[in-house]
Amino acid sequence: MFRKLLIANRGEIAVRVIRACRELGIRTVAVYSEADRHALHVRLADEAFCIGPPPAAESYLNIPNIMSTAELLGVDAIHPGYGFHAENPHFSEICQDVNIAFVGPSPEAIALMGNKAAARQRMKAAGVPVVPGSNGPVRNEAEAIEVSKTIGFPLIVKAAAGGGGRGMRVVHTREDLRRALQTAQAEAEAAFGSGEVYLEKYVEEPRHIEIQILADTSKNTLYLGARDCSIQRRHQKLLEESPPPGLRERYLGALGKAAVRAAHAINYTGAGTIEFLMDRDSRFYFMEMNTRIQVEHPVTEMITGLDIVKMQIAVAAKEKLGINQGDVHYSGHAIECRINAEDPRQDFRPSPGTLTAFVPPGGPGVRVDTHAYAGYVIPPYYDSLLAKVIAWGADRPEAIARMRRALMEFEISGVPTTIPFHLMVLDNAFFRRGEVYTNFVQRRIDLSVLTPRLTAVRD
Amino acid sequence: MFRKLLIANRGEIAVRVIRACRELGIRTVAVYSEADRHALHVRLADEAFCIGPPPAAESYLNIPNIMSTAELLGVDAIHPGYGFHAENPHFSEICQDVNIAFVGPSPEAIALMGNKAAARQRMKAAGVPVVPGSNGPVRNEAEAIEVSKTIGFPLIVKAAAGGGGRGMRVVHTREDLRRALQTAQAEAEAAFGSGEVYLEKYVEEPRHIEIQILADTSKNTLYLGARDCSIQRRHQKLLEESPPPGLRERYLGALGKAAVRAAHAINYTGAGTIEFLMDRDSRFYFMEMNTRIQVEHPVTEMITGLDIVKMQIAVAAKEKLGINQGDVHYSGHAIECRINAEDPRQDFRPSPGTLTAFVPPGGPGVRVDTHAYAGYVIPPYYDSLLAKVIAWGADRPEAIARMRRALMEFEISGVPTTIPFHLMVLDNAFFRRGEVYTNFVQRRIDLSVLTPRLTAVRD
């Protein structure tokens, strides 16, 4: 096992990794920007080193300063968390070059999955169902029209290097195809430096279902159940749950096996997630793979009792997983709500500020992952995720009731948060019946009637 | 189910009951003393009513004011928590008289178990093993000597109405018997208003093993595993775990069945705990029954996934448990550490004060039950329990590692706490091997070397 690990990240995920390391007996090195001097990950780590000024580009993305810190403090592993350099194959390669273990897959696996069109082709070859679409990038209108004849309308134009909804266009008729192609190419070029786009059948009202996998270097690859992340807003996940409501066991098995095939096809090691779209008839299609730990990993931890981050670190240290697929058992239902410092009444505008009060919820079945505390000043430089509340219940209704009471008792003053939004979702009749799809928020939630706080406090 | 429930308690257990009620959709009424005006239970409840000045005798023990509040606000149930009136048969009876459900057993069951000698006899009759001893109270030396001939030395003199170590004397030789008898009688008289004492065989280095039970009004009585509460100091539990380290499954079954027999013998309903002494040869003896929810109930909740407080409220509302013994499954290992506002270097002296910082631990497998928050002023009038940290692990070593990291990250400033003590226990080699007994702290922990804080913070 490693002796000393550097966390090239901040916020709740840095705290999460420190927790795992402390349980494994690994010393930790936190790096931080000048804006994070009082951050919890800095206070909890065994050592901490300032690596730059507030802007992420000059600190958390500053590879020379991160690598210098790693060498100066003699670490033998680096955990990238999520975001920042987590899916940068170059960063993973540099770690390899200086003989520091990168807690993640090989540069090749990261690079392959980073190119959506290449990933799609590899998955198709491996027998993982993909959405019918173009065979690689399409260069011009003529090619696109040719493809549309096979897959039909509606279809979607997507950036090969894309993500987060940029460089994406839904096309409903042949007439709209050319313009959509041009706009998507221009957007992709601007956002990712590559104008490559490809076409896919547009799955209407799909659910976002993903499979957590974990693979060691001895080719033992496990799937740890499925998560439903359909509650999104502009492709940003807001609420995740496991198991997906109403998903039958045989579909879970099929999804899991497909995910394991996907991982094997690219010699994957470590923790990863295969994201699928699922249509109304429970047909599923490979969407993309995230080659890192994900924000929503706790829901899987809650229903399996496994510590994914500890296992991820162990396999990076070339240890075997120690369990087989048959040892993975599921119990109950878990939901995660992302509490962002955003104002849901103001189009989810990020709202940095000082937390004048911060009393997290507790009690049975409630887990909180956060880097915040009373008095913490949220810097304006980074993402707005403030805390993750995860509620476990023996069944979905209990998990919902528990999440509701946890959010009602969560006291945060100083900044607006997404708590009122989540309470609205939890109280929604369609959500309660498990009728979720990726455009649920647009269709079912009227943000204009959000109250400042559906509060638990006596009126 | 109830519509509105009054919690006749304060602190973390009041918060715990409010959480259960909120998940069940029951409105809550908090009562509070003038010292608890800013307490969390007051802030979280739907309604709150001041019932008296700071001293408990004039507020939390003030039956007229509690019952007036219950009637004025129209509650249909009262939860007594633990302590205060939880084991007062008179209080339970008053509730009955005014047609308000008391969340607990009948006055008769409370009264019977409140008299240690009567309880012992009833248990013996029901076939529950009891420590060999006198058949009821002993009146004088002659009787005591007669009993000692059967049970041998060492033996223990105990107050019939006792608890908490008062009115107790261990006697090693026949010569010491008379004096011990007199002292114990005098102490019992002073402490409990009754000088009745009885004799028992003294079990050397026993473990404290207890069984959580839950019974509905249809005679369905479940046992929910065993807890080991051997880590005590002056009969105050400090750390509890489940399952008891090293306890073989067949003993758990025997203990569970004995506990269910005990409950049936007194027509018990609700949540309760049968406490046993277990000697080195795994022979166990009934010690006493607590006819209420206990501080350490969360360890059982963590390994069973059941919400004992919600179930306790449901059976008080005459609902059926809905599960049978075969539906109770155990998973992993859980440990609870009681974080008291006490100074372990100063003989565990209670230390009220203001919490200038309070950052509870989080992350996987960690539950915190507390009524404290940053800025909370701990009043000097009540007990010193500040927070309960419960850590779950797939096995005992993981639970220990997790508890250790949770306590290391728990930041409390303003008052000394028992955290350094717990870290010392968790690091103790005997504890790690599961070698625990009720005098573990005296034998294995050298409180004189306690550091102010075995801290996780970078040195």
Place this chain on the structure above:
Amino acid sequence: MTEPKLDLDQIRAVIKIASESPDVAELEVASETLKVVVKKVAGAVRAVVSTPASSPSASPAAVPSTQPAATGSTDQLVSITAPMVGTFYRAAKPDASPFVAEGDLVEPGQAVCIIEAMKLFNEIQSEVRGRVAKILVENASPVEYGQLLMLVDTTAP
């Protein structure tokens, strides 16, 4: 002229005195040769607790019982608070006239209202002489312990 060195122990001693005095926010000590000003950290965390002020049940009872009311005229208005939980009645019976009305003069020991608790009627008496300035609770309302019931103006003629 010799350069006097700073006496560090004296500075430390002043800080210690300030630290050990919880009520002190700022301490300034000046001798002929040395001046020390200590400003203590503001109750950062104290500010955190914002709830109590807005809690409806807390506000009325926040006035200390049987203490002069917290108004500008602290030496004139005396408060009468509920010594128990119960129902507040202004009269002994539904059809009887109220014990007192605003503007009435009361004497020490004079009954001013009744609180019914557990079927018992408890007469509440004024402890002072004065004029009833304000009755703050509606007839037949529930009152909690310490709740402010009436204000008596002791300077009134």
Place this chain on the structure above:
Amino acid sequence: MTEPKLDLDQIRAVIKIASESPDVAELEVASETLKVVVKKVAGAVRAVVSTPASSPSASPAAVPSTQPAATGSTDQLVSITAPMVGTFYRAAKPDASPFVAEGDLVEPGQAVCIIEAMKLFNEIQSEVRGRVAKILVENASPVEYGQLLMLVDTTAP
């Protein structure tokens, strides 16, 4: 009358006392010839968090980079901070003489030390004219971003 020199050790001692007293937000010490005012950063959170003060890596960097040092003489001492993470060297080679020593006069643009990072040697230059008042890092030590390396007294002749 000659201008008495600043006693840097005394200043440091006062700062140390302030740092070691968690309750103190501001400390002002004045003698006939010297006045030192120490204001602690964001008293609120820092005071709650006892770590930064006692954390070795945090304390030096707590002085803002390339800002006048936080002493009474704000307009005199200019700090030189590390613009990158790396190893601090006082000389270009192990056997060469140091770029500067305490008491040396430096000119703007003059190299004062080297920080090695990723096998590259980065020369750090003074931005001001003045006398090197203090070198705060040992040769060959690791330095973090923004760490205070040297103080330059710009009023020195």
